[in-house]
Amino acid sequence: MTDEWSSSEKKIARRVFDAALHQELTEVLQTFKAMAERASDPEGMWSTEEFLSKSRWAIDSKYDYRYSQLDLVFGRLLREGRISEQDLSGLSESKMSVILRIAAF
Amino acid sequence: MTDEWSSSEKKIARRVFDAALHQELTEVLQTFKAMAERASDPEGMWSTEEFLSKSRWAIDSKYDYRYSQLDLVFGRLLREGRISEQDLSGLSESKMSVILRIAAF
Numbered sequence: 001m002t003d004e005w006s007s008s009e010k011k012i013a014r015r016v017f018d019a020a021l022h023q024e025l026t027e028v029l030q031t032f033k034a035m036a037e038r039a040s041d042p043e044g045m046w047s048t049e050e051f052l053s054k055s056r057w058a059i060d061s062k063y064d065y066r067y068s069q070l071d072l073v074f075g076r077l078l079r080e081g082r083i084s085e086q087d088l089s090g091l092s093e094s095k096m097s098v099i100l101r102i103a104a105f
Numbered sequence: 106m107t108d109e110w111s112s113s114e115k116k117i118a119r120r121v122f123d124a125a126l127h128q129e130l131t132e133v134l135q136t137f138k139a140m141a142e143r144a145s146d147p148e149g150m151w152s153t154e155e156f157l158s159k160s161r162w163a164i165d166s167k168y169d170y171r172y173s174q175l176d177l178v179f180g181r182l183l184r185e186g187r188i189s190e191q192d193l194s195g196l197s198e199s200k201m202s203v204i205l206r207i208a209a210f
Contacts, residue, residue: 025147029144029145029146029147029150032141032144032150033141033142033144036138036141036142036153037138037141037142039134039137039138040134041134042130042133042134045133045134045137045157046157046161048137048141048157049154049158049161052150052153052154052157053154053158056154
């Protein structure tokens, strides 16, 4: 849990969050389309279904835009290399410190 | 519940069951591939996922190859037009009568 989010921090958060989500959805979409293209039997079809349902669950649980959760979200995205420290520039020192600790966890 | 299945009836049942299942899986596969081909954003992708998970559930619950369930299965397939009465030719009169009543239900 970090301190309150100022309005300029909220803007940064929204932009970084949306960009990371968009990027991840684009990757899942590409993989999905390639799997579907290759699928020529029920097995390939059900593998695609499993890939989609796991991806949906993972994305839904990862991208939680509540201010009480954003430090965890950004820490995780940083750890996964989906965002960089520079992307978060403008957040308070105390928030960055929490996010970096989560990223390193 | 119908009387016991003779070995010749079991052969007929297996053939009709497998052919109907194969046909239905082929239709789902075609629809899936067309949806995936058209999908160009997350919405189209998640619609495809929902279509697949509903289809999988429907197929799993419909194609139940237990002798105690086959009259229900064939009655339903007949009602849906997925099999014909001729396909079942060779089953006992009592089985056909149960299956036809279920089909007409």
